[in-house]
Structure formats: C-alpha cells, structure tokens
Amino acid sequence: LNGIPIITIELKNTLTGQTAIDAVQQYIKDRSPNETLFKFKRCMVHFALGNEEIFMTSKLEGNDTEFLPFNKDIINPVNPNGHKVSYFWEGLLQKNQILDIIQNYLFIREDINRYDNTKKEILIFPRYHQIDAINKIKKEIKISESGKKFLIQHSTGSGKSYTIAWLAFQFLT
Numbered sequence: 001l002n003g004i005p006i007i008t009i010e011l012k013n014t015l016t017g018q019t020a021i022d023a024v025q026q027y028i029k030d031r032s033p034n035e036t037l038f039k040f041k042r043c044m045v046h047f048a049l050g051n052e053e054i055f056m057t058s059k060l061e062g063n064d065t066e067f068l069p070f071n072k073d074i075i076n077p078v079n080p081n082g083h084k085v086s087y088f089w090e091g092l093l094q095k096n097q098i099l100d101i102i103q104n105y106l107f108i109r110e111d112i113n114r115y116d117n118t119k120k121e122i123l124i125f126p127r128y129h130q131i132d133a134i135n136k137i138k139k140e141i142k143i144s145e146s147g148k149k150f151l152i153q154h155s156t157g158s159g160k161s162y163t164i165a166w167l168a169f170q171f172l173t
Contacts, residue, residue: 006098008043012050020050024067033060044106045125052076052084058123070128092131101126104170130163137167 010023027046031038038046038060048055048067053076055067076084091097105126112119137150152163 005037005042006044006102007047007093008037008045009047009049012048014051018050020048020053020055023048023050024055027057027060027067028063028065031060033062040121041108041123044102044123047088049085049088054085054088054128056125056127058125068127072128072132087128092128097131101131105131105166124162126162126166127159130159130166133163134167134170138170 010026012018012020012023027048033039036042040059044058046057046060047070054070056070057065057067059065070088072087078084079086105124107124109122109124110119111122133152137152140150141148152160152167
C-alpha cells in the first residue's frame with residue numbers, strides 16, 4: 001500500500017509438485033521472523049497459496065507459527081472458470097476489499113497469561129468465511145426490508161463472535 005508491504009504470499013503450483021502445505025512449511029522453516037519483512041506487525045497477514053487451498057497467519061514464529069485455513073469451505077469447490085482459489089485475487093486482493101479490511105477488521109488483541117501475567121499481542125485478520133458472510137449480509141440489508149432476520153452459521157472455533165462484532169461495528173460507524 002503506497003510502497004508499504006502489507007501482505008506476503010508464498011505461491012505454489014501443483015504442476016511443479018508443490019501445494020499450499022509446501023508454502024506453509026517454507027514460511028515456517030525458511031522465513032526468519034527476525035527478518036524485517038516478516039517481523040510481527042510489519043505485514044498484516046502472510047498467505048500460503050496453492051492452486052487448491054489457502055492458509056494464513058498474522059504472526060510468523062518459526063515452528064510455533066499457527067496457520068488457519070482461508071478457504072471458501074472445508075475444501076474449495078471446483079471453479080469451472082479457473083483455479084479453485086481465484087476468489088483470492090478476484091475478491092480479496094481488490095483495492096476496495098483490502099481497504100475495507102484495514103479500516104473495519106484489523107485489530108490487535110492483547111492476551112494476558114493468568115499464571116505469570118505476561119502479555120501476548122495477537123493481530124486479528126479475518127478469515128475468508130467471515131469476510132464473505134459480512135459482505136453478503138451487508139448487501140442483503142441494502143436491498144431488503146428492515147427487520148429481516150439473518151443466520152450466521154460457523155463451526156466451533158471459527159470466529160462467530162468476531163463475525164458478529166465486525167458486522168455490528170460496520171453498521172454503527
């Protein structure tokens with residue numbers, strides 16, 4: 001963004017025998033969290049991208065790095081018009097979507113360890129299903145009558161609370 005790196009992507013291609021899992025391993029084993037570009041809060045997110053699936057993390061910590069899926073579903077559906085992951089560059093990497101994420105989603109959560117009182121910062125970046133759910137609800141609200149009820153269905157641990165909070169925040173601002 002204006003010359004400031006905000007996203008890194010390790011790209012892999014199944015035609016060369018590599019997948020998103022290889023990209024995850026490359027981030028963990030070959031990218032030093034001490035290198036300026038990969039330091040915490042230097043970039044908002046790091047994507048491991050293959051032809052069929054995507055993973056993301058907001059903090060590289062060597063072997064302790066945790067990647068989360070950034071897929072449309074548990075398994076990305078077949079795309080008759082291209083790669084299974086084309087939603088990534090066709091939607092997420094568009095200027096308006098990136099700016100929306102920066103303005104309405106990103107935040108740093110501070111966790112305090114109750115045993116030793118140490119603090120840990122976690123940069124929260126939304127996952128694909130959260131952005132998609134919010135965008136669909138916002139679009140529907142604009143075209144439908146007021147008072148309509150909506151159901152947000154996520155699995156356990158998938159960020160329901162964040163999705164609801166981000167949606168409410170966007171209607172309050």
